[in-house]
Amino acid sequence: ENVLTQSPAIMSASLGEKVTMSCRASSSVNYMYWYQQKSDASPKLWIYYTSNLAPGVPARFSGSGSGNSYSLTISSMEGEDAATYYCQQFTSSPSITFGAGTKLELK
Amino acid sequence: EVQLQQSGPELVKPGASVKISCKASGYSFTGYYMHWVKQSHVKSLEWIGRINPYNGATSYNQNFKDKASLTVDKSSSTAYMELHSLTSEDSAVYYCAKGLRDYFDYWGQGTTLTVSS
Numbered sequence: 226e227n228v229l230t231q232s233p234a235i236m237s238a239s240l241g242e243k244v245t246m247s248c249r250a251s252s253s254v255n256y257m258y259w260y261q262q263k264s265d266a267s268p269k270l271w272i273y274y275t276s277n278l279a280p281g282v283p284a285r286f287s288g289s290g291s292g293n294s295y296s297l298t299i300s301s302m303e304g305e306d307a308a309t310y311y312c313q314q315f316t317s318s319p320s321i322t323f324g325a326g327t328k329l330e331l332k
Numbered sequence: 333e334v335q336l337q338q339s340g341p342e343l344v345k346p347g348a349s350v351k352i353s354c355k356a357s358g359y360s361f362t363g364y365y366m367h368w369v370k371q372s373h374v375k376s377l378e379w380i381g382r383i384n385p386y387n388g389a390t391s392y393n394q395n396f397k398d399k400a401s402l403t404v405d406k407s408s409s410t411a412y413m414e415l416h417s418l419t420s421e422d423s424a425v426y427y428c429a430k431g432l433r434d435y436f437d438y439w440g441q442g443t444t445l446t447v448s449s
Contacts, residue, residue: 258434258435267439267441267442268377268427268436268439269439270435270436270437273435279437311377313377313435313436318391319382321393323376323377323379324376326377
């Protein structure tokens with residue numbers, strides 16, 4: 226099983242602050258996917274194929290990485306960005322795993 | 333508009349089985365895998381398995397192969413997940429999610445399962 230380790234587990238940011246969170250895979254993957262989940266709601270696709278924003282996702286978000294190391298960045302924190310973000314990988318078999326999530330709070 | 337409408341919350345006794353439904357609309361049901369995901373406080377998000385609605389072929393996470401059974405009814409564009417021999421560890425929120433290649437582009441609203449005597 227490809228274990229995804231997200232860090233930090235919890236973080237807080239002020240309005241306008243740059244935010245970066247990490248997702249590390251125990252085995253190399255070709256792509257990483259990210260989901261945003263707010264309280265009492267379903268996860269929403271946020272970033273696909275490592276760096277492509279899902280429809281409706283603000284341009285202040287970006288994704289990057291390769292191999293075992295990936296990241297999600299917010300260039301300037303907004304209040305609506307407070308949520309938990311999960312990374313997800315897919316390998317053939319199929320085998321799909323998620324990270325434990327990074328909870329982003331507004332400071 | 334793509335929608336995945338799941339059945340309501342369930343309260344079941346240990347040892348029983350439960351069947352959760354997911355009615356799809358707004359897209360070609362047989363053209364995309366339907367996946368199921370478990371969310372619990374203990375293990376966050378876990379992929380349970382997927383089903384190809386076109387031919388009923390399934391793939392399961394090894395951890396759920398004896399726990400879950402996935403089926404579909406093409407006539408009503410509905411996917412089902414049955415969970416067997418329930419214990420308190422099965423208490424969680426369960427989501428269906430439409431697969432798009434390697435990821436999930438739409439999710440159901442979730443079904444809360446509580447296993448308690």
